[in-house]
Amino acid sequence: MQHTNRGPVPHGHVTLVQVAQRAGVSAQSVSNALNNPDRVAPETRKRILAAVEELGYEPNLSARALRNRSSSLIAFKMRPSRPDKASLLMDDFLYVLNAAAVEAGYHLILCHAEDGPAGEIKAYRELLKKTSIDAFVLAETHHHDDRVAALRSWGVPFASFGRSWDGDESLAWVDVDGRAGTRAATEHVAAQGHRRIGHIGWVAESELGQDRREGWLDACRDRELETDLQAAVVDSLEAGRQAAHRMLDASRPATALVCGSDTLALGVMRALHERGLRPGADVAITGYDDSPTAALVSPGLTTLRQPIDEVGRQLIQAIDNLMAGDPREPQHVLLEPELVVRGSSLPGPRTSAVPTS
Amino acid sequence: MQHTNRGPVPHGHVTLVQVAQRAGVSAQSVSNALNNPDRVAPETRKRILAAVEELGYEPNLSARALRNRSSSLIAFKMRPSRPDKASLLMDDFLYVLNAAAVEAGYHLILCHAEDGPAGEIKAYRELLKKTSIDAFVLAETHHHDDRVAALRSWGVPFASFGRSWDGDESLAWVDVDGRAGTRAATEHVAAQGHRRIGHIGWVAESELGQDRREGWLDACRDRELETDLQAAVVDSLEAGRQAAHRMLDASRPATALVCGSDTLALGVMRALHERGLRPGADVAITGYDDSPTAALVSPGLTTLRQPIDEVGRQLIQAIDNLMAGDPREPQHVLLEPELVVRGSSLPGPRTSAVPTS
DNA sequence: GGCAATCTTTTTAACGTTAATATCCCTGGG
DNA sequence: CCCAGGGATATTAACGTTAAAAAGATTGCC
Numbered sequence: 001m002q003h004t005n006r007g008p009v010p011h012g013h014v015t016l017v018q019v020a021q022r023a024g025v026s027a028q029s030v031s032n033a034l035n036n037p038d039r040v041a042p043e044t045r046k047r048i049l050a051a052v053e054e055l056g057y058e059p060n061l062s063a064r065a066l067r068n069r070s071s072s073l074i075a076f077k078m079r080p081s082r083p084d085k086a087s088l089l090m091d092d093f094l095y096v097l098n099a100a101a102v103e104a105g106y107h108l109i110l111c112h113a114e115d116g117p118a119g120e121i122k123a124y125r126e127l128l129k130k131t132s133i134d135a136f137v138l139a140e141t142h143h144h145d146d147r148v149a150a151l152r153s154w155g156v157p158f159a160s161f162g163r164s165w166d167g168d169e170s171l172a173w174v175d176v177d178g179r180a181g182t183r184a185a186t187e188h189v190a191a192q193g194h195r196r197i198g199h200i201g202w203v204a205e206s207e208l209g210q211d212r213r214e215g216w217l218d219a220c221r222d223r224e225l226e227t228d229l230q231a232a233v234v235d236s237l238e239a240g241r242q243a244a245h246r247m248l249d250a251s252r253p254a255t256a257l258v259c260g261s262d263t264l265a266l267g268v269m270r271a272l273h274e275r276g277l278r279p280g281a282d283v284a285i286t287g288y289d290d291s292p293t294a295a296l297v298s299p300g301l302t303t304l305r306q307p308i309d310e311v312g313r314q315l316i317q318a319i320d321n322l323m324a325g326d327p328r329e330p331q332h333v334l335l336e337p338e339l340v341v342r343g344s345s346l347p348g349p350r351t352s353a354v355p356t357s
Numbered sequence: 358m359q360h361t362n363r364g365p366v367p368h369g370h371v372t373l374v375q376v377a378q379r380a381g382v383s384a385q386s387v388s389n390a391l392n393n394p395d396r397v398a399p400e401t402r403k404r405i406l407a408a409v410e411e412l413g414y415e416p417n418l419s420a421r422a423l424r425n426r427s428s429s430l431i432a433f434k435m436r437p438s439r440p441d442k443a444s445l446l447m448d449d450f451l452y453v454l455n456a457a458a459v460e461a462g463y464h465l466i467l468c469h470a471e472d473g474p475a476g477e478i479k480a481y482r483e484l485l486k487k488t489s490i491d492a493f494v495l496a497e498t499h500h501h502d503d504r505v506a507a508l509r510s511w512g513v514p515f516a517s518f519g520r521s522w523d524g525d526e527s528l529a530w531v532d533v534d535g536r537a538g539t540r541a542a543t544e545h546v547a548a549q550g551h552r553r554i555g556h557i558g559w560v561a562e563s564e565l566g567q568d569r570r571e572g573w574l575d576a577c578r579d580r581e582l583e584t585d586l587q588a589a590v591v592d593s594l595e596a597g598r599q600a601a602h603r604m605l606d607a608s609r610p611a612t613a614l615v616c617g618s619d620t621l622a623l624g625v626m627r628a629l630h631e632r633g634l635r636p637g638a639d640v641a642i643t644g645y646d647d648s649p650t651a652a653l654v655s656p657g658l659t660t661l662r663q664p665i666d667e668v669g670r671q672l673i674q675a676i677d678n679l680m681a682g683d684p685r686e687p688q689h690v691l692l693e694p695e696l697v698v699r700g701s702s703l704p705g706p707r708t709s710a711v712p713t714s
Numbered sequence: 715g716g717c718a719a720t721c722t723t724t725t726t727a728a729c730g731t732t733a734a735t736a737t738c739c740c741t742g743g744g
Numbered sequence: 745c746c747c748a749g750g751g752a753t754a755t756t757a758a759c760g761t762t763a764a765a766a767a768g769a770t771t772g773c774c
Contacts, residue, residue, distance in 0.1 A: 061488035063730035065419035091448035102469035112459035131418035266653045273655045293650040296623045298630040420760035423729045
C-alpha cells in the first residue's frame with residue numbers, strides 16, 4: 001500500500017507536553033503522575049490530574065507502543081464460518097472477548113490467515129513483526145497444537161479457549177466441560193424414562209468430541225444402560241440425519257438421541273421428520289451449543305449453553321496475569337455449561353415453547 | 358492499567374537502520390526504496406530490496422503511526438448478538454471485512470461501546486484520542502444517523518454498510534438492494550401460482566424494513582395482486598408467528614407469506630406447525646438473510662442471501678479511495694441479493710432438500 | 715570550462731512517550 | 745555552618761519511522 005499522506009498534520013490530540021505546560025511541570029512528571037503516582041508529590045499530582053481532566057488528555061498508544069514495546073493490543077484470528085454451521089458461538093465469543101479486553105484496557109485486533117495451522121502461524125509472526133502485540137487468544141486448541149509451540153517459542157503471552165489436551169500444564173486456558181454437559185443432557189433424557197439412549201458425536205480425532213462422548217458414557221454406565229448406539233461422524237446436518245436413521249432402524253431402536261452439536265441434532269430432527277416421528281413425543285433429542293436455531297425450530301431443541309461471557313472474561317484475566325508477570329501458576333479454568341430444556345426432549349403435549357401471550 | 362514493563366527490551370525485530378547498514382545506504386534511502394521507489398536509483402533499489410528480503414524486514418507500524426498519524430487500523434464496532442437473532446450476517450461480515458482489510462494492508466480493530474448511538478460515538482472519540490485510526494466502518498446506518506455527523510465533524514474517513522437514507526450524497530456506502538430482493542421472492546411465489554401473498558416485515562420506522570416491503574408492493578402491483586395482507590412488526594419469532602396466524606385466519610387467507618427476515622419466517626413456520634399445515638405444500642414461505650437456520654430446518658427455508666463478501670471488499674475499497682484523497686465522488690454501491698430457493702416455497706413432494714447420497 | 719538543472723543520497727528533526735540519569739531543594743545531624 | 749541523605753522534579757535520550765532540507769553527484773548546454 002502506498003502512503004500518500006504528507007507527514008504529520010495538525011490534529012486535535014492533547015499531548016503530555018500540553019498537559020505539562022498547563023500544570024506548570026515537566027512532561028515526565030505528568031507521565032509519572034499517571035503511571036507511577038508515588039513518584040510525585042500529592043499536591044503536584046492533584047494539579048496534574050486536574051490539567052489532564054481539563055484538557056481531556058489521553059495517552060497516545062502508538063507512542064507508548066513504540067517506547068514500551070507494548071501496544072495494549074490483543075490479537076485474535078477469526079475462522080470463516082462454514083455455511084452449514086449453526087452456532088453463533090464464535091460471534092458471541094468475539095463480542096464478549098472484546099468487551100472484556102476493553103474493560104481491562106486492551107483492544108482486540110483481528111488477524112487474518114490462510115486456512116490451516118501453518119498459515120495461521122505465519123500470520124501471527126507477520127503481525128508480530130509489524131507491530132507489537134501484547135498477547136494472543138487462541139481458540140479450538142487441539143492435541144500437539146503447533147500454534148502453542150510457535151507462540152511459546154516467541155515468548156509472547158497467550159491464552160487459549162480450549163484446554164491443552166496433551167496435559168501441558170504451563171498453558172493458560174479456559175474451557176467448558178463438555179463431558180459434564182453431555183452427562184447432564186443424558187441424565188435429563190434418562191430421567192424422562194428413556195432407556196435406549198444413543199449418542200451421535202464427532203469423529204474420534206476430535207478431543208472435544210471425545211470429551212463430550214465420555215459424558216454420555218459416564219451417565220449410561222451410572223444407570224447401567226447399554227452403550228451400543230453410538231456414532232462418530234463429521235459435524236454436518238446430513239451426517240446427523242444418516243446416523244439417526246441407522247439408530248432408529250436398529251433391532252432395538254433408540255428412543256433418545258444425545259448429540260455432540262446442534263447441527264447434528266438438527267439432522268436428527270430432519271430424520272424424524274422424514275419418518276413422521278415427533279421430536280420429544282416419539283424420540284427425545286438434545287444438541288450442544290444453544291445455537292439460535294435451537295430456539296427457533298419447532299419444537300425447540302434442548303441443548304447446552306456455554307457460559308461464553310465468562311470464558312471471555314477469564315481469558316482476559318489470564319492474559320492480564322501473564323502480562324503482569326504474575327508468578328502464579330498459569331490459569332486453568334473449566335466452566336460448566338448449562339442445560340437448556342426445550343420441547344425436543346420432553347414427552348409433553350406439542351405446544352409451542354413460546355407463550356402465545 | 359499499570360505498565361509494569363521496564364522499558365524497551367531486546368527484540369528480534371529488524372529495523373530500517375539494520376537494513377540500511379546491510380545495503381550500505383542511509384535509513385532514509387531504505388524508506389524511500391519501499392515507499393517512494395522513484396526516488397532511488399534502480400540499481401540501489403535492487404540492493405536495498407535484497408537486504409530487506411534477506412533480513413525479513415517489516416516496517417514497524419507503531420513508529421509509522423506515530424510519525425505519519427496513520428495507523429493502518431480500521432475500527433469497527435460489533436453489536437451484541439440478541440438471543441433471538443437467527444442471522445450470522447454480522448459474523449460473516451466481520452470475517453470478510455477483515456480479510457479485505459488485511460488484503461489492502463490494513464488491520465481491523467474492534468470497538469466496544471455501551472448500547473445506543475451516544476455510547477458508540479463516545480467510544481469512537483476515545484479510540485481516536487488514544488491512537489490514530491485511519492478509518493471507521495459503520496453498520497446499520499439510519500435516517501439522520503448521529504454517528505455519521507460525528508465522524509464527519511472529526512474529519513475521519515469512514516464508509517457505511519447501509520446506505521444514507523436521507524439522501525446524503527457525500528457518504529460512502531455499500532448496501533444490498535432489499536427492495537429488489539423482496540420483489541424477486543414475491544415474484545418467485547407468484548410464479549408458483551400464489552395469488553394471496555402476504556408480507557410480514559419490520560415496523561415502519563425501520564428504513565431497511567420499509568425498503569424490503571416496497572419490493573413486495575412492486576411485485577404485487579405489477580401482477581395486480583391485492584396488498585391487504587401486510588404486517589409491520591418487531592423482528593422476533595413470536596411476532597412472525599402471530600402475524601401468520603392473523604393472515605391465515607383472514608376471510609380470504611394467505612397462501613404465501615413473504616417475510617422481511619428469516620426470524621419472522623421461522624415464526625411463520627411455527628404457526629403453520631401449530632395449525633398442522635405444511636410449509637411449501639400448503640403455504641409458501643420466504644425469509645431474508647440466508648441464516649444457517651434456513652438451510653437446517655425442514656423443509657429448508659427459501660430466503661435471500663446478501664453478497665456479504667462483496668460488501669466487505671467494496672467497503673475497504675471505498676475507504677482506500679477516501680484515504681488516497683481520491684477526488685472521485687464517494688462510492689455508492691448497491692448490490693443485489695440472491696434468491697436461494699428451498700422447500701418452504703415449493704409445492705413439490707416433501708422430500709428432503711439434502712440428497713440422501 | 716563554467717554553471718545551471720537534475721538526479722541521487724544523506725542529514726536533521728520530529729511524531730509522543732518514558733527509563734535512566736541528572737539536578738534541585740529541603741531536612742537534619744555533626 | 746556545612747554537608748549527607750533523600751524526596752521531588754527536570755533533562756536527556758531513545759523507541760523506528762519519514763518529511764523536509766541539505767549535500768553531493770551527474771549531465772547538458774553555451
